[in-house]
Amino acid sequence: MTGYRIAxxxxxxxxxxxxxxxxxRTVFISGGTDFINNGIGDKAELVIDLAQVADLKxxxxxxxxxxxxGGTTFAAIAASPIIKARxxxxxxxxxxxxxxxxxxxxxxxxxxxxxxxxxxxxPVLAAFTAGVHTAGSQGTRSLTLTEALNGLQAKExxxxxxxxxxxxxxxxxxxxxxxxxxxxxxxxxxxxxMYDRSKKMIIVGKAAMGALGKVPVCPLTxxxxxxxxxxxxxxxxxxxxxxxxxxxxxxxxxxxxxxxRAAVKGLVYDLAGLLFDACENN
Amino acid sequence: MLINLTVNGRQHTLEVEPQERxxxxxxxxxxxxxAKEGCGEGECGACTVIMNGEAVNSxxxxxxxxxxxxxxxxxxxxxxxxxxxxxxxxxxxxxxQCGYCTPGMVMSTxxxxxxxxxxxxxxxxxxxxxxxxxxxxxxxxxxAVKAAAGELNxx
Numbered sequence: 001m002t003g004y005r006i007a008x009x010x011x012x013x014x015x016x017x018x019x020x021x022x023x024x025r026t027v028f029i030s031g032g033t034d035f036i037n038n039g040i041g042d043k044a045e046l047v048i049d050l051a052q053v054a055d056l057k058x059x060x061x062x063x064x065x066x067x068x069x070g071g072t073t074f075a076a077i078a079a080s081p082i083i084k085a086r087x088x089x090x091x092x093x094x095x096x097x098x099x100x101x102x103x104x105x106x107x108x109x110x111x112x113x114x115x116x117x118x119x120x121x122x123p124v125l126a127a128f129t130a131g132v133h134t135a136g137s138q139g140t141r142s143l144t145l146t147e148a149l150n151g152l153q154a155k156e157x158x159x160x161x162x163x164x165x166x167x168x169x170x171x172x173x174x175x176x177x178x179x180x181x182x183x184x185x186x187x188x189x190x191x192x193x194m195y196d197r198s199k200k201m202i203i204v205g206k207a208a209m210g211a212l213g214k215v216p217v218c219p220l221t222x223x224x225x226x227x228x229x230x231x232x233x234x235x236x237x238x239x240x241x242x243x244x245x246x247x248x249x250x251x252x253x254x255x256x257x258x259x260x261r262a263a264v265k266g267l268v269y270d271l272a273g274l275l276f277d278a279c280e281n282n
Numbered sequence: 283m284l285i286n287l288t289v290n291g292r293q294h295t296l297e298v299e300p301q302e303r304x305x306x307x308x309x310x311x312x313x314x315x316x317a318k319e320g321c322g323e324g325e326c327g328a329c330t331v332i333m334n335g336e337a338v339n340s341x342x343x344x345x346x347x348x349x350x351x352x353x354x355x356x357x358x359x360x361x362x363x364x365x366x367x368x369x370x371x372x373x374x375x376x377x378x379q380c381g382y383c384t385p386g387m388v389m390s391t392x393x394x395x396x397x398x399x400x401x402x403x404x405x406x407x408x409x410x411x412x413x414x415x416x417x418x419x420x421x422x423x424x425x426a427v428k429a430a431a432g433e434l435n436x437x
Contacts, residue, residue: 004301008349049344098324099324100408101338
């Protein structure tokens with residue numbers, strides 16, 4: 001047991017007032033699914049509970065973007081009609097985070113703040129080029145996902161995730177771990193594409209791989225591959241070749257490389273199935 | 283510090299430590315020992331309770347985070363000494379062997395059936411994916427959940 005004090009608030013403005021006024025070492029707890037396991041409170045003097053802050057829990061469709069409050073749980077994201085319709089990869093990723101019990105508590109803001117390489121939402125957010133809004137004792141900031149994953153400032157919380165949705169896109173998320181459910185990704189893959197059904201062609205797209213490094217990897221070669229790419233019988237083979245090359249480049253010399261380069265091939269076929277089912281049937 | 287919460291329909295005001303987990307508060311302060319500690323890290327589900335209508339791992343929730351919450355533990359399913367439909371179905375279908383995982387399994391099942399009284403087998407497996415059993419092999423547990431759902435739907 002460590003000696004931290006704990007405080008909780010119902011409104012964001014009260015949280016911000018507290019972190020502005022306090023001078024002690026402060027950390028945050030939201031769902032708590034990483035907090036106790038990772039000993040996040042061990043060196044803190046003050047823990048602020050965000051789990052009951054109502055104005056961090058929302059999903060808003062603003063047309064050209066979706067805004068998600070940092071305290072929104074994965075259960076809420078997975079069940080959201082907005083997310084299912086407009087960012088289905090995020091709904092798929094949210095529904096594969098841990099177990100029902102974990103999803104009922106774990107939040108998207110916590111997933112980013114914990115910055116686990118295996119975080120399920122992270123490749124999806126990277127594929128959508130999502131932004132992250134924060135607030136803290138130094139004011140508010142707008143960050144890229146990579147900036148947020150590389151470290152928040154002391155006493156800074158993730159208030160909002162912004163997912164650009166400029167047009168009608170199709171997206172998917174797949175992962176592989178040691179179990180079929182409640183599994184930590186050994187490799188994960190997400191893609192977001194704009195598709196012209198009449199020409200069976202991808203107009204533009206972006207893919208991101210998780211669990212390969214500290215932040216999701218978005219290969220430029222895949223973005224180039226997706227540009228004006230007709231979907232033919234070679235599509236999945238060609239894409240998997242590019243992603244295998246990415247694995248080789250990212251984790252050259254690591255013991256996990258042979259497994260991950262084989263695993264990613266399978267993930268490409270799973271992802272292609274998901275994406276084109278969405279393209280052809282929605 | 284003092285928190286107010288409702289456990290199994292009874293209101294409590296309890297003194298809790300900042301580091302205290304919901305599981306410890308239930309077991310040690312309220313002597314509700316149905317919820318078990320298995321892994322202590324959200325993998326096994328033996329500590330599952332229902333918090334504000336949702337299944338949670340009580341080993342991963344700080345007691346302080348349960349302020350003003352409504353908690354349902356396995357002791358609250360049948361307060362008058364009988365068996366809840368889920369408990370009855372587990373007994374009738376041989377879904378209990380050593381019993382250590384059973385309170386968590388029952389509470390995850392209860393949380394599922396509170397929202398979905400007619401779950402598919404896939405939905406049952408998903409709802410129980412966070413509950414590990416090393417004895418039964420799950421077959422009879424799935425059977426019990428189906429039986430409980432059938433009971434709730436009028437048999």
